[in-house]
Amino acid sequence: MKTLGAGTVLASFAGTPLLRNFAQAATTGASIESLRANAGRWIASTCQGCTSWCPVQLRVIGNHVVDVRGNPHSKANHGKICPRPHLAIQQMYDPDRIKMPMKRTNPKKGRGEDPGFVPISWDEAIGTIADKMMELRANDETHKYLFMRGRYSYLRDIIYSAMPKVFGSPNGISHSAICAEAEKFGPYYTEGFWDYRDYDLENTRYVLCWGADPLASNRQVPHAINVWSKVREQAGIAVIDPRLSATAAKADHWLPIIPGEDGALAVAIAHVILSAGLWSREFVGDFKDQQNRFIPGESVDETLFNEVHTHGVVKWWNLELKDRTPEWASERTGLPAEQIRKVAIEFASAAPRAISWLSPGAAMQARGGYSAMAAHALNGLVGSVDHLGGTLQKTKVVAEDIPDFSDYIDELAAKNGKQKKIDQRGRLEFPALKSGKSGGGVVTNNTADAILNEDPYDIKVAIACWSNFAFSCSGSDRWERALAKIPFFAHITTNASETTQFADIVLPAAHQIAEKWSFLKNKQNLHGYSSLTEPAVKPIWDVRQDETEIPWMLAEALAERGFDNLHRYYKNEFADPETGKKPSNGSEFALAAVKMLTRPCWDSSHADHGKYGDALQGWDEFAEKGVWNSKRYQTQEKWGHFKTATGKFEFYSETLKKALEGHAKKNGTNVDAVMAATNYLARGEQAFYPHFEPALRHGDAEQFPFIFFEHRSRLNREGRSANCTWYQEHKNADPGDENWDDVLKMNPVDAARLGLKNKDSVRVTSPSGAITVHLKLWEGVRPGTVAKCYGQGHWAYGRVAAADFKHHQPLGGNNNELLPAEYERLSGSTARHGGTTRVQVTKIA
């Protein structure tokens, strides 16, 4: 990275072995490169720049992390990384980090109010929180305690699950529904898999990306960028994205769809596959006489078809697909009918080694539940599900759960823990049907309204960790008001983000990459893995590990105040599995916890040791290698027993039917009423199969002429990159974007019509908010739409992320101030995609 020149390195590591090596190089003539390459130790860690959670190694010299690379022991990313772990190092050494606990001195809360934070001791900070929590116990209202979790590791349950439940609150609220739950809805209600898929890129012959941009984002970037030249040689690539993404720029076809119309395209592709006779005979089955009766416009007699591993293909054709021609879809999607037909035929002809790759882009839309199903159902039609070169589920990654804590839940906690959850999940308008259950998932963003309306009750004490809902949730102004309303709020964070501005107590968190113990589980490249994170260096500042040390300290403080159940649970149920020693402080607790939960990876006395993958010999080997690899994924083992209601891949989802009917019954009504309450137009049976729904948009076309949509940055570490100079310095790595800026991209045709030019300052206004940014004329968005990257517009966070940190002036604008708090309600998700809002763009003189 060019901003970190040799001078900076030398200055900051003076006296370290590296510097001595440089001095030596000057006298011995050895190349500086070779010395540089061999200096320091490589220590295992996990990158948490995105949900890929790649096993990495950090090069540590003295007490400094100076470099990062992929962990060569990992079969998932085989020693590769994307650009973003480098930013993690910058984040860790960010001078704007919170360096010690702080308390608020200005009781007034709001944007622009200086919180007046002053340093305090850890004892005072933790004691203050414990006092507030004890008030809830004394008043029999422990359910009014709320814990908000954003990003996490698999030690999360200590603070997110055990702590609220033992204390007596149902309110562990995660960020999942602002992330990608609507995406999981697609594979769940077709093949019974509530998760992200893996993809057999090595063997594929076609990749059809639905908003997925695997070269820059989504969930396996290192593997994808490493294998993509091979994919390009041997496979066709088509990208459905309103924006010319990095992947679209290298694809055979770019389909710049009108945002939110993915459902129309997906059913048209299905129509072509069936009418052209290109479905999988092996997976789906065939007509008894092998004559293709899928003739456009004509219904088919169900009894003439023998279905094999799927359910309802003829029904789907009759009820939805028969009239969904490419010509019909062309009008909705803005794509040429010929292109739709061609892509459908290429995809199906390459199958079953073909991938229909669904991303949040085509799912996290107000009516995205059914487009997610439709896009994923294409894999079912062509038999690429759980198939060589196709879309896969996952292998088993061994790990233990945290120890059972039910014995530590006292009467009060048991009673209040059964109160309704604050996010209103399971109500008629919020089915949140995770894994088939009404209210099974979280409705993250609705928590703000629930707090504001005190419905089902008021929240009195809240803690947020590694989350920034005042920035990351659409309709973010509601969060500003909700956080201001909570009488006592503490934030566990590395940076003084937007959310922190509302805190009464700020607890400085150890940075994820090298200051704490944790582990992560995931998959890439047909291998699951468990990846360790180690405190590779001693933190420079007075920080604590968020998921272990901090709850331990809180438990201790609660015990001192008369409620010792949580402390007894942490103290008695956790022990170092090698020595049997129980923890006596937070840092021992962290190490005991990570060793206990990862034990099956490395302890030969564990029943699962070596059964599903690597058989690491002892903790030391795991700590040294940092990663446990699963065996390679075996395809076609799921065929015949998908976890759906029928055991088949469902084009007519009996699984969804059951879930919707269950939800309707619970709310004393019928499925039509559920559809109406969740903003879907489907009525009757339509609710049970993937079908077309028109996009839902806020704002009328007259006043707000542009459809606004957004995308991630190849350099975004979720919402946490903007304070890194390397991020700003390389922002133009995103097609169409500019360094040190946050531009709104508009097609030159539209700009010419409005008399707008490059770099104009423009006011972008939606029905719910407005931001001011620079304009960029760019052919990578279609006329009538405008796009902006997500991740900037921080009015708090640090000096780099803000234009003027002191005066709360953002650099760029936060998309969540434009986006309304709209939902894909069947999954409880926030609808950030699909062109949910229209905007007006006006030049600022």
Ligand SMILES: Nc1nc2c(c(=O)[nH]1)N[C@H]1C(S)=C(S)[C@@H](COP(=O)(O)OP(=O)(O)OC[C@H]3O[C@@H](n4cnc5c(=O)[nH]c(N)nc54)[C@H](O)[C@@H]3O)O[C@H]1N2
């Ligand atoms: N408009 C729009 N909104 C989005 C998205 C989008 O693409 N567009 N993306 C969505 C998605 S997919 C997700 S997953 C969410 C993420 O949203 P959040 O879960 O809210 O996470 P971040 O915005 O990344 O912010 C995390 C906060 O934690 C703190 N922090 C940073 N590093 C650390 C650390 O190492 N440890 C601890 N304890 N704290 C830390 C900082 O205060 C930081 O602001 O945002 C969602 N919001």
Ligand SMILES: Nc1nc2c(c(=O)[nH]1)N[C@H]1C(S)=C(S)[C@@H](COP(=O)(O)OP(=O)(O)OC[C@H]3O[C@@H](n4cnc5c(=O)[nH]c(N)nc54)[C@H](O)[C@@H]3O)O[C@H]1N2
């Ligand atoms: N670089 C990077 N990678 C990441 C992350 C990150 O922060 N940065 N975060 C990780 C996380 S937390 C998550 S949840 C995943 C998200 O996974 P991604 O697949 O990256 O999802 P998004 O960024 O939400 O959606 C991306 C695409 O949808 C397109 N899009 C917008 N509207 C529409 C539409 O109506 N139709 C279609 N077809 N496309 C549309 C956008 O142009 C964009 O290219 O990524 C993970 N990977």
Ligand code: SF4
């Ligand atoms: S893909 Fe995500 S987890 Fe992997 S190296 Fe890149 S940012 Fe880190």
Ligand SMILES: [Mo]
């Ligand atoms: Mo996410």
